[in-house]
Amino acid sequence: MSKIPGDLHYTRSHEWVRRLSSGQLEVGITDHAQEALGDLVYVEVPQVSRRLVAGEACAVVESVKAASDVYSPVAGQVAASNEDLAHRPELLNSDPYGAGWLMRVVPDAAAAAGPLLTPAEYAQFLEEAG
Amino acid sequence: MPFIPHTADDIARMLQVIGAQSIDDLFDEIPAALKTAALHGVPPALSEMEVGRLLTERAWRDGRPLNFIGAGAYEHHIPAPVWAIATRGEFYSAYTPYQAEASQGTLQLIYEYQSMMCALTAMEVSNASLYDGASALAEACLMAVRAHRGSESRRILLPRTVNPTYGQVVRNITGNQQLEFEAVNFDRREGRVTLRALQAYEGQDFAALVVQQPDFFGNVEEVDQLTDWAHANKMLVIAVVNPTALALLKPPGEWGGLAGGTRGADIVCGEGQPLGVPLASGGPYFGFMATRMLYVRQMPGRIVGGTLDSEGRPGFSLTLQAREQHIRRSKATSNICTNQGLLVTAATIYMALLGAAGLKRVAAASAQRTADLVRALCQIRGVSAAFDAPRFHEAVLLLDRPVAPVLAALAERGISGGLDLGGSYPELGHALLVCATETKTEADIDAYARALADIMRPSPVVRGAI
Numbered sequence: 018m019s020k021i022p023g024d025l026h027y028t029r030s031h032e033w034v035r036r037l038s039s040g041q042l043e044v045g046i047t048d049h050a051q052e053a054l055g056d057l058v059y060v061e062v063p064q065v066s067r068r069l070v071a072g073e074a075c076a077v078v079e080s081v082k083a084a085s086d087v088y089s090p091v092a093g094q095v096a097a098s099n100e101d102l103a104h105r106p107e108l109l110n111s112d113p114y115g116a117g118w119l120m121r122v123v124p125d126a127a128a129a130a131g132p133l134l135t136p137a138e139y140a141q142f143l144e145e146a147g
Numbered sequence: 148m149p150f151i152p153h154t155a156d157d158i159a160r161m162l163q164v165i166g167a168q169s170i171d172d173l174f175d176e177i178p179a180a181l182k183t184a185a186l187h188g189v190p191p192a193l194s195e196m197e198v199g200r201l202l203t204e205r206a207w208r209d210g211r212p213l214n215f216i217g218a219g220a221y222e223h224h225i226p227a228p229v230w231a232i233a234t235r236g237e238f239y240s241a242y243t244p245y246q247a248e249a250s251q252g253t254l255q256l257i258y259e260y261q262s263m264m265c266a267l268t269a270m271e272v273s274n275a276s277l278y279d280g281a282s283a284l285a286e287a288c289l290m291a292v293r294a295h296r297g298s299e300s301r302r303i304l305l306p307r308t309v310n311p312t313y314g315q316v317v318r319n320i321t322g323n324q325q326l327e328f329e330a331v332n333f334d335r336r337e338g339r340v341t342l343r344a345l346q347a348y349e350g351q352d353f354a355a356l357v358v359q360q361p362d363f364f365g366n367v368e369e370v371d372q373l374t375d376w377a378h379a380n381k382m383l384v385i386a387v388v389n390p391t392a393l394a395l396l397k398p399p400g401e402w403g404g405l406a407g408g409t410r411g412a413d414i415v416c417g418e419g420q421p422l423g424v425p426l427a428s429g430g431p432y433f434g435f436m437a438t439r440m441l442y443v444r445q446m447p448g449r450i451v452g453g454t455l456d457s458e459g460r461p462g463f464s465l466t467l468q469a470r471e472q473h474i475r476r477s478k479a480t481s482n483i484c485t486n487q488g489l490l491v492t493a494a495t496i497y498m499a500l501l502g503a504a505g506l507k508r509v510a511a512a513s514a515q516r517t518a519d520l521v522r523a524l525c526q527i528r529g530v531s532a533a534f535d536a537p538r539f540h541e542a543v544l545l546l547d548r549p550v551a552p553v554l555a556a557l558a559e560r561g562i563s564g565g566l567d568l569g570g571s572y573p574e575l576g577h578a579l580l581v582c583a584t585e586t587k588t589e590a591d592i593d594a595y596a597r598a599l600a601d602i603m604r605p606s607p608v609v610r611g612a613i
Binding site for chain 1: 296297444469470474475478
């Protein structure tokens with residue numbers, strides 16, 4: 018059973034979202050996602066200041082067996098990217114909710130509340146997906 | 148088991164099962180206008196003996212002209228061992244091997260090919276080859292747009308000194324992917340791209356500048372200046388290079404850096420045909436591509452890597468496959484994901500046989516022969532060199548009369564005298580692109596000069612001159 022921290026929001030494409038005190042949103046991929054991908058060998062994070070549309074492919078995570086896009090859960094502008102992942106992609110496997118974060122986004126005011134899942138909803142979604 | 152997959156009975160039974168009247172019914176949804184009609188000049192089934200005779204007769208019709216045409220495909224001497232080795236059963240496949248456990252020989256050959264291409268271009272990583280030079284440039288343009296992290300631009304500066312056929316192929320392949328190309332003009336006196344021509348694009352948002360070296364006219368471009376300009380304007384540099392010329396000229400990985408701190412071209416591509424592949428009426432050839440390690444995940448095509456097996460023994464396998472379509476599907480770096488294995492085999496053997504010193508001798512002899520040819524032809528009244536930039540093994544000549552009839556008269560004397568540039572560069576006037584490689588002797592050049600002098604003897608009629 019993969020970890021689903023109670024203080025985060027989630028998407029059906031397996032991203033998590035953390036609201037920081039600055040108002041920025043921190044985004045990463047879930048424990049379930051890193052487990053399904055296997056050992057990551059490469060992570061491509063978005064350029065700082067890039068504008069994102071909700072649902073837009075904004076990062077790439079590549080393991081020894083697959084490469085997947087990561088989709089932005091919200092519309093906004095990239096404030097920071099986790100540059101450590103370029104040299105240490107394994108952080109995403111070892112600490113997906115911490116050191117393995119992908120980007121921080123300043124959300125557009127109108128789009129701040131997206132159709133995100135609660136921890137319980139995400140857990141149920143995983144269960145139903147089998 | 149017979150080698151015939153379906154008998155007429157098999158076919159009739161299958162058609163009955165699916166409820167179709169004929170095989171042609173299966174292609175009903177293709178509009179009639181798009182279907183290719185019967186091929187003219189191709190007879191119905193013939194015996195082996197009849198086929199042999201027919202093809203020999205047709206080959207005779209071509210004759211054995213003395214060839215002075217280059218323009219992207221070059222006649223070089225191919226040492227006999229190249230194809231004797233390349234066509235051994237162990238190598239004789241056009242395909243890239245997936246099964247590392249059964250393909251170590253082929254994988255090692257491709258790995259050595261990649262290493263040689265890296266050495267030749269001074270780049271960090273090469274792929275296992277692409278279809279040809281023109282499609283390699285199209286892939287390089289798409290790659291530049293993906294790889295340029297500082298810009299979302301899909302516009303590319305494509306100078307008119309780049310092979311115009313490549314320009315057509317590039318526009319064709321990238322046409323549905325919203326890439327835009329800006330044709331940069333060349334300096335009329337030098338026949339190459341100058342900083343003056345680029346000034347108009349200063350500060351604009353382009354993904355890349357394409358630089359062909361030597362350019363389509365055979366001229367040696369000022370690659371350091373052009374590379375520095377592109378990098379200063381936040382563009383990537385796509386180098387299109389002739390691999391033979393690289394034995395003499397500065398490799399793209401070292402271009403630029405006039406003010407110190409070189410980073411070189413970002414993507415290098417080109418036509419591999421000069422490396423041991425015969426002209427063969429235009430193909431099959433192979434394209435090559437190399438880049439900096441920073442961009443390896445944006446590079447299309449197969450890549451063979453060196454590794455160790457579970458017992459620590461050195462071996463080879465395909466690597467970085469998450470870029471490719473069998474894993475990434477529609478998000479792959481390219482959906483042309485094979486290589487030209489057999490032609491790369493020949494090129495690798497060619498380069499290994501010649502070595503760096505041998506390739507340098509081929510390049511130097513070709514440059515010398517072209518210089519001799521230009522000198523001989525320019526002594527003829529009505530013939531002059533179009534440009535004054537240094538050249539490699541091609542040159543543009545200006546005639547005092549239309550080129551086509553002159554080429555036709557040369558062809559009657561068994562000489563393919565060059566390429567008429569009128570169609571692509573009307574502003575040059577009666578322009579003829581000529582090439583001489585190491586395969587041309589002094590006697591060959593002399594024969595061309597004598598034939599041309601003879602044809603050009605009667606001066607063109609000038610109306611109103613009398």
